[in-house]
Amino acid sequence: KRGVVQDWARNAILTLVNQGVPMSKTWDVTSANAKALGVVIVGTWSIRTSCRVVREGGIAAGLMIVEYVLMCIAMTMSGDGTSHKSIQYSSRYAVVIPLNSQPPKDCFLGITPKVNHTTATQFEGWKETLQHLCDNFNKSPLGNEAPADPTRMWQKLKGYLSDHASDQKKLSAALERYRWECDRELRGQAAMVSDEHVEERNQVMVEKGKELMEEIGGPDCYLALPVDEQIRFAKRLVREAQICLGEQAYQRLSPEEKEVVDWWVWSGCAMHKDLNAMKAGADRMSRWWVEFGEGVAPVALMNKFKTIAAKSGSVPEGSIVGPGDRGGVKVTDLLGSLVKHRETKKGHQERFRAFSSHGLAATEILHHLDLYLAFLQLVADSKSLGNELNHLERNVQAGLNDPPTRTELCVLSLYSQAISIPFSQHIRTPSNASLNGLDLGPVYDRIKRHMEAVINNPDILLGRGASQEVGTLYGEEWNNADVIQFIRDNADSFPHLQKILIEFFRGALKTWNEFAKDICGNPKVTEATPEQRRLAFRHPTNDLNEGALGTLRQEYRAYPNITFGMVNAKLMCK
DNA sequence: GGTACCGAGCTCCCACCCTA
DNA sequence: TAGGGTGGGAGCTCGGTACC
Structure with a gap:
């Protein structure tokens, strides 16, 4: 197609930017190399195209990460934080363990700003990160074929690596608890459509319904709620019932199977x-x-x-x-x-x-x-x-x-x-x-x-x-x-x-x-x-996150107007 | 040590080009 | 003709430099 930057050029732009060439200089470097090699390049590209290619590269890398995670057998996560000019930032990585005997793969999940350094904020940040990756994936043609569910990602988690700060140990406990909820939710989903234990299922639904209905003040109060509140209530009822059924399904597992399901390890850098x-x-x-x-x-x-x-x-x-x-x-x-x-x-x-x-x-x-x-x-x-x-x-x-x-x-x-x-x-x-x-x-x-x-x-x-x-x-x-x-x-x-x-x-x-x-x-x-x-593989050190945050500082210093979205795109393309 | 100015590099807005 | 791809120009931020 005329007027469109070809794939080889996109790859060249990503390679050059990864090697430290400013996005505004990718064409200059490419044309100088072509001239030196006696190659004639038809056309050119602008700085804007260079920026877009890098940003698109970041999005494509995010899609690949979701594919890796969906296909992997297990994964661990690591994180670190820093502040830069009064703004707190969190960096996140995942290590995915492939099904075959391939070596573990590092996946950079991005750096995000946050309002504070509390455990609750960091925990929400992790949920949002995986949700955001899945949302992007599901908007793409890949997601149309087989949508990604963050709950399934959480279920595969086997542990967390961080520094030794007490808030990080608390965060690990919160992540482990959420992994537990996701695991039981998925087991509950399977139990909902299963032909087995039908009476048990019906009983759980009735009891959960009663419990939550009492919580909001009874059926009349429920009917008085706005429609979106009613929908939220219904979703919560289903999820809590699934978790309850999931726990019952879990209890039917053997002790060895239970140990595999529950295994979670926090370790420090x-x-x-x-x-x-x-x-x-x-x-x-x-x-x-x-x-x-x-x-x-x-x-x-x-x-x-x-x-x-x-x-x-x-x-x-x-x-x-x-x-x-x-x-x-x-x-x-x-x-x-x-x-x-x-x-x-x-x-x-x-x-x-x-x-x-x-x-x-x-x-x-x-x-x-x-x-x-x-x-x-x-x-x-x-x-x-x-x-x-x-x-x-x-x-x-x-x-x-x-x-x-x-x-x-x-x-x-x-x-x-x-x-x-x-x-x-x-x-x-x-x-x-x-x-x-x-x-x-x-x-x-x-x-x-x-x-x-x-x-x-x-x-x-x-x-x-x-x-x-x-x-x-x-x-x-x-x-x-x-x-x-x-x-x-x-x-x-x-x-x-x-x-x-x-x-x-x-x-x-x-x-x-x-x-x-x-x-x-x-x-x-x-x-x-x-x-x-x-x-539960994890690296001995938290160097990956430390390095990403260090890169963020360097990028801000070298390119004062760069957004952290662009820094993420650059890091994710690597 | 303080101030003003310059320049680098990125982003945003918008218009134009090309193709199906 | 709609929509995707692309580039021009303006604007923003902050480090570097000159000057006092």
Whole structure:
């Protein structure tokens, strides 16, 4: 058809946009490539067409997702939230398990804005998401042939993956409850048209009818309702009767069949476990100085306002300085602000491109300690008036020169080198892409055993003869052997290092024990058959949702006027 | 550090073209 | 002639840059 952009061009547009080409430049890139290859393209396309193709691609991807879900044997869901410029957003993914032995498939269900972060709102968001996908599918020719029913999607759910926030566990319980309702509703639907248990069915209908009729005040009240209210009442009556009949049908199943039907597992993101363990270790480390430091503690690194208040003497310094105003984590935070500020116009990120986590930051700082101190001097020298560092720079300089703060940096680095990095590499390595989050029990046990070993014998990490074989989680190479050597060479400068290390590991271990309960201490997981685990497959981490929300921020920044619908379309096309 | 302006990239509205 | 496909132009938002 003349005047219509061909399929090859649509595919090219989607590919280019997925590779990061702005939608306004897809034609320029295509024509430049064609020219270079000596190919003549008949016609052209506009920016508007480019945008439409991407949006259509998103809709087509949504239809494909519904097809996958309708054909799959089971599925799990995962979600995460963030706020961007005062608006809350939720990202949702599903992993569908195909009928055959094909690997699980990730399906991006979209990012939606929401009015708040309550469990009820998030739960409604999930219902709306699946309903919206089915509505779109049913409006398409595919849906005319075989309409999609979100109830059947819900029935296939086997679990939920999220972070460890209490609202997420509550959300998982709400999703599980709704899955239960959908399952019983479908069983009830089958019972309604079945020739068996007819008396039972009639009895349920009569009883439910009476119960709901009493609730609204009797038949006269029902007749006084507007027609749309009457229809809503009738639908509710049918649904509740179906659920009741469905429960009766369920009770006739064998115990083994019931277990398969009811099986649902919530699990938390593995990287959140590590992050929380790091945080707990740091808290415990900072408390140690207060209880046993005998007056020695990391230097206070107060912000500008607290410093002014302390200097004025109006408030005792002890009541101003909080636990988060000193130590290794504080100095990595401050140096992070200095060399990798989240606002592109601030900081010195053109000179340094290194930080990403407290553990890695501590390693980087210790590895190049002299360089960072020299850099701060360079900053001071480059100031036009009086060679004075600003408040932030002075704080960083004080922290880097402070032995107790350096001690904490050593501990953060050792935990990162021994536990965090080997663990994250293990669960994120491409060869482990099919690693099931439910199969991480042995990994968590290994982490706990290794941490206990360090607590009982810190020389595993600190001893001069200690090797990477016994020091790291999997006995592999240190991520940064120079820093390990630096810590050992300077052990005399850190008299509290061993005690602080043990304290940190005790705090982190306690959190690991607590946070790994979803897998290690959960009989649903530990006693599950391989087939049950396969059906409830979920990734070890919530990276997919974290990544989608990160993409949303990047897209908003790169394209200020983009709608989240377009961001969704771009992500769904991938 | 504050202000004004520019430009990039997307969306919306509407008119035109093409085909069945 | 209706309806789908397409592009022109205007408008919006916000990061970047120049200037004071």
